[in-house]
Amino acid sequence: MGEDCRTVRLTFTISIMKQSLLLLLVLSSVLPCPADNPPAGKIPAPEMIALAQAHSPKLRDSIEYCFGAQSLKDGTAWVGEGPEFFFAVEAATAPLLVIDEGERQPMLPVAGSAPAPLLWYAIAHVEPVGRLHQFYFLVNGIKLGEHPNLPVFGPLSYRLPGVPAGKLSETIVNISKIYDGMKSNYWIYVPAQYDPKVPAAVMVFQDGGDYLNRQGNNNTLNVIDNLIAQKKIPVMICVFIDPGDISDSPGTPTYAFVKGQVDRWGGTLKDAMRSPLYDTVSDRYARFLRDEVLVEVGAKYNLRKDAYSHAITGASSGGIASFNAAWQLPDSFSRVLVLVGAFANRQWKENPAVPDGGQDYPDKILREPKRNLRIWLRDGSDDLESERWGSLPLNNIRVANALKIRDYDFHFSFGKGVHSWAQGAAEFPKEMIWLWRGYDPAKTSEEFKPDPEEKSKPLFRVAIINRDSDE
Numbered sequence: 001m002g003e004d005c006r007t008v009r010l011t012f013t014i015s016i017m018k019q020s021l022l023l024l025l026v027l028s029s030v031l032p033c034p035a036d037n038p039p040a041g042k043i044p045a046p047e048m049i050a051l052a053q054a055h056s057p058k059l060r061d062s063i064e065y066c067f068g069a070q071s072l073k074d075g076t077a078w079v080g081e082g083p084e085f086f087f088a089v090e091a092a093t094a095p096l097l098v099i100d101e102g103e104r105q106p107m108l109p110v111a112g113s114a115p116a117p118l119l120w121y122a123i124a125h126v127e128p129v130g131r132l133h134q135f136y137f138l139v140n141g142i143k144l145g146e147h148p149n150l151p152v153f154g155p156l157s158y159r160l161p162g163v164p165a166g167k168l169s170e171t172i173v174n175i176s177k178i179y180d181g182m183k184s185n186y187w188i189y190v191p192a193q194y195d196p197k198v199p200a201a202v203m204v205f206q207d208g209g210d211y212l213n214r215q216g217n218n219n220t221l222n223v224i225d226n227l228i229a230q231k232k233i234p235v236m237i238c239v240f241i242d243p244g245d246i247s248d249s250p251g252t253p254t255y256a257f258v259k260g261q262v263d264r265w266g267g268t269l270k271d272a273m274r275s276p277l278y279d280t281v282s283d284r285y286a287r288f289l290r291d292e293v294l295v296e297v298g299a300k301y302n303l304r305k306d307a308y309s310h311a312i313t314g315a316s317s318g319g320i321a322s323f324n325a326a327w328q329l330p331d332s333f334s335r336v337l338v339l340v341g342a343f344a345n346r347q348w349k350e351n352p353a354v355p356d357g358g359q360d361y362p363d364k365i366l367r368e369p370k371r372n373l374r375i376w377l378r379d380g381s382d383d384l385e386s387e388r389w390g391s392l393p394l395n396n397i398r399v400a401n402a403l404k405i406r407d408y409d410f411h412f413s414f415g416k417g418v419h420s421w422a423q424g425a426a427e428f429p430k431e432m433i434w435l436w437r438g439y440d441p442a443k444t445s446e447e448f449k450p451d452p453e454e455k456s457k458p459l460f461r462v463a464i465i466n467r468d469s470d471e
Contacts, residue, residue, distance in 0.1 A: 042066050045081040049123050052086065052108075060112045063088045063119055072119065075137045075145025083129050083152055087122045089137050089144065096138040097122045099150075104138065129154035132380075132417050132426050148382055149422035156226045156429035157219040163229040164192035166221070168212065174244075174296060178288045181249035182273060186241035187212065188297055189221065191228050193235045199304045201236035201439075202297075204289055204333075206278065206314030206321050208240025210421070218425045223432060233436040234309070237301050241293060243274035261350065278314070278321035279346040281356040283328035285321060290332045306444040307372075311335035311435060315421055317342045320358045323375070327364075330371040334448070335435045339378045339424030340417075343399055344389035359395060365402035374448045375403060375410040376431050378424045380417030392419065394462075401459050409448035412460065 043066040051059045067077035072090040079086050089095055089107070096104040105122055113119035126133055133150040136143045159165070169188040176182040186208055194200055205211050211220040227233040247270045249255050254276075262272045277285050289312075297303065304310070312322040312333045319341035326333040348357025356364065379396040400412035411434060417423040424431065438446070 043079070045079045045084055045086050048079055048086040049084060052121055052123060055111065057112065059121070060110045060119060063110060063121065076147055078135070078147070078150065080126070080150075080152065082155070082158070083125050083127050085124045085126050085150075085152075087124065087135070087137075089120050089139075090117045091120060091137070091139045091144070092117045093140055095120055095144070097124065097135065098138060099124060099126060099135045100133050107137075126150070126152050128152070130157075130426055130430060132415050132423050134416060148380075148416060148418050149420045151217055151422040151426035153219060153426060154429060157223055157425075159214070159222050160226050160229070163225050165225055166191040166194075168221070172296075174241075174293055176244065176288060176292055178284060178292060179244060179246065179273075179277075180252035180254040182244035182246045182254065183248065184241060184244035184293070185209070186239060186293060188301070189224070189238040189240065190301065191225065191235055191237075193228055194237070194301070195235075196302050198235070199302045199309075201234040201309040201311070201441075202294065202303050203236050203238050203311040203313065203335075204294075204322075204325075205238065205240045206312075206318030207242060209242050211240050218421050218428075220425075220428060223428050227429065227432055232433050234439050234441060236309075236311075237297065237303060239293060239297055241289075243271075243277055245270050246273050257351070275317060275346050276350075278317035279342065279344075279358055280351065280354055281324055281347070281358060281360065282354050286325035286329040286332065289325060290329060307331050307334040308443060308445050309439075309441075311337065313337035313339070315339035315341075315424060316419065317346065320344075320361075323361070324358075326373050326375075327361075327371060330373060334373055336373055336375045337378075337424075337431055337435055338375065339421070340383055340392065340419050341377060341379065341396055341399070342389070342392060343395040344392060346389060359390065362395070362398035362402040365399065365406055365408075370406055370408070372448055373408060374435060375408060376413070376435055377403075377410065378413045378427065378431070380415045380420075380423055382416060382418040384419045397460050397462065404454075404459055407450060409450050411454060414460075 043062055048062060048066060051062055066079065067088060071077040072088060075089050077088045087097055095107050097107055098104050105124065107120040107122040110119035110121055129152045131152060133152055134148045135150050136146040167190050171185050171187060174184045174186060176184065211218055214221050224238060228235055246255050246258050258272045258276055259269060262269050294303065307330060310333045312325055314322040319338040320343055322336055323338050323341060326336045343358045343361050345357040345359045348359065377396055377400055379393055381393055383392040385391040400410065403410040413427060415423060
């Protein structure tokens, strides 16, 4: 199945393992943005590959240091750079590496790792770049690992020669009035091309701290530097903001509301603001960004004021938060990137003053006045399904089809991935180029219209591929 196809093949596999995973998620009051289970990554892929190709006696120690014992046993040990990957696994007998259900590649034993279980390794070239792949190991015919999130990054996700790096601020703390003393950490990223005399575009990232590691599996800062240098996106100030903390403001309405959710659903008060902030269908969080955070940033830097020059993004609950901010305040945010968006009922009926939940957005798009927005959605067939929140893949498909019916300027990228950053991170250069295509700094507005390629395509359909059928 292609990563972006019109017939969406959903997975409804029911297994004890998957049920256990979902149970753990349902017991959590908030679904956090996933960490993708990346490898420890203490040694870069080229170095691991070079050690293996040289048959170095240091390979065994390097593997153990790089990945750790648990990931080697679980079948999740890998490190990659571009299309070049190094895989390792612990197994009593010779395993096979399988990528994208392709050819079964024999793995080689690591010298000095006897007696059993042995360490095994493989070097693989994985293409195409700029998308998500899957892999697993076969040990005596039994799958080990089944890792559905193997992001293969293209050149734009790495620092290109001669491209100047921007500057990331120290942690800044906002103390909110809109949220009764909530404290939020955020960071400002200023590109090297920023000129204080020229107003810059703006992009806001939810769960901002997860985007800041240039060496991780979410190479956002590298992409921004490269695309600005190539003039594929405008010079922009980026604001990376984390969910706030209300625990220091007892006696306030927001504290009481959040404490009530912690008492019902579990979790800790210090971390409990994420869902009320991100999942609530109202204009409150959007106003917080516009009237507090961006006002603070605008006091330090020369920012564009037009929605045409403002973008917003996030994943999971951060994804619906971004969509909601643009939906509620389209005069403040017009370009939206939603990754594995949690269009679900997580704050539905928690607050009687807010009648709609995230699950209502397909209908809201159909029935409410059209907004002037450009929207990229990204999800996968193995995204979360739970008794409490329903099916996120189906909800994202419904959102995409509603946007299609209302003639929005949108793109829906759908693959096989689970609820993970990895899907969007691999495509981030493509997403950003699409989101900012045609941007003209001389303009302050544009009527967004679907591109001709999308206009000619039909609605998304669903095919069930792993249930008994008479047809």
